[in-house]
Amino acid sequence: MDERDVEGFDLSDRTEGPGRTSELTYGKLDKPRVEAAVRELLIAMGEDPDRPGLVGTPDRVARAYEEIFSGMQEDPGHYLRKQFHEPGNEEMVVVRDIPFASMCEHHILPFMGKASVCYIPRDGRITGLSKIARCVTGYAHRLQLQERLTSQIADAMVRELNPLGVLVVVEAEHTCMTIRGIRTPGAKTVTSAVRGCLKSDIKTRSEALRLLGL
Numbered sequence: 001m002d003e004r005d006v007e008g009f010d011l012s013d014r015t016e017g018p019g020r021t022s023e024l025t026y027g028k029l030d031k032p033r034v035e036a037a038v039r040e041l042l043i044a045m046g047e048d049p050d051r052p053g054l055v056g057t058p059d060r061v062a063r064a065y066e067e068i069f070s071g072m073q074e075d076p077g078h079y080l081r082k083q084f085h086e087p088g089n090e091e092m093v094v095v096r097d098i099p100f101a102s103m104c105e106h107h108i109l110p111f112m113g114k115a116s117v118c119y120i121p122r123d124g125r126i127t128g129l130s131k132i133a134r135c136v137t138g139y140a141h142r143l144q145l146q147e148r149l150t151s152q153i154a155d156a157m158v159r160e161l162n163p164l165g166v167l168v169v170v171e172a173e174h175t176c177m178t179i180r181g182i183r184t185p186g187a188k189t190v191t192s193a194v195r196g197c198l199k200s201d202i203k204t205r206s207e208a209l210r211l212l213g214l
């Protein structure tokens with residue numbers, strides 16, 4: 001069985017195809033083009049891209065971008081398809097403080113923080129805990145907005161697990177607010193996305209927030 005196959009669930013209605021929204025909406029990263037652009041950027045900055053310290057920089061930046069933006073080449077929700085069946089279990093699951101680093105799409109500067117995911121499985125349909133962290137990392141490895149990152153994680157959980165409820169909380173520090181501009185180091189942005197019964201049932205949401213330490 002493929003690592004991403006579901007154990008005990010029929011995935012035939014959950015694959016890519018007509019009627020399904022594909023996550024793969026980005027073009028492929030063009031490494032030679034990134035290298036050329038970085039070389040051009042260095043010249044525009046008044047640098048000499050051929051001086052010894054900078055000769056390897058376009059290649060290094062392009063390789064770094066391949067890594068930092070790897071989530072644009074995959075559907076991070078796929079990780080959640082590694083599932084297990086624990087019949088009848090509808091107890092809250094929390095994976096808290098998943099560290100991530102992402103890139104803000106306005107300044108192409110990093111924002112870093114942690115994401116916490118809480119969900120209530122429907123009839124014991126649970127996913128591997130590490131797959132939740134992999135999903136967070138995948139969506140973080142894109143040009144992002146913190147709000148979109150938060151929603152994408154919640155929506156992937158809904159899409160792949162059809163849980164009773166989901167709550168995602170993301171807390172991050174944006175370097176575009178710390179090393180430039182307003183320069184407010186320590187300012188944190190907190191975003192949340194709530195779906196299903198965690199949205200409609202205040203008591204259940206309070207319990208989730210307590211487990212998240214909020």
Ligand SMILES: Nc1nc2c(ncn2[C@@H]2O[C@H](COP(=O)(O)OP(=O)(O)OP(=O)(O)O)[C@@H](O)[C@H]2O)c(=O)[nH]1
Pocket residue numbers: 104105106144145146147174176177181182
């Ligand atoms: N909502 C949201 N805003 C973001 C995020 N990342 C960066 N920003 C903001 O995007 C805004 C862009 O504003 P602009 O006025 O176009 O850019 P700017 O002149 O560089 O703005 P300053 O950062 O205020 O100097 C800024 O307020 C950033 O703080 C994010 O993830 N979500």
Ligand SMILES: [Zn+2]
Pocket residue numbers: 104105106107108109174176177
């Ligand atoms: Zn920014």
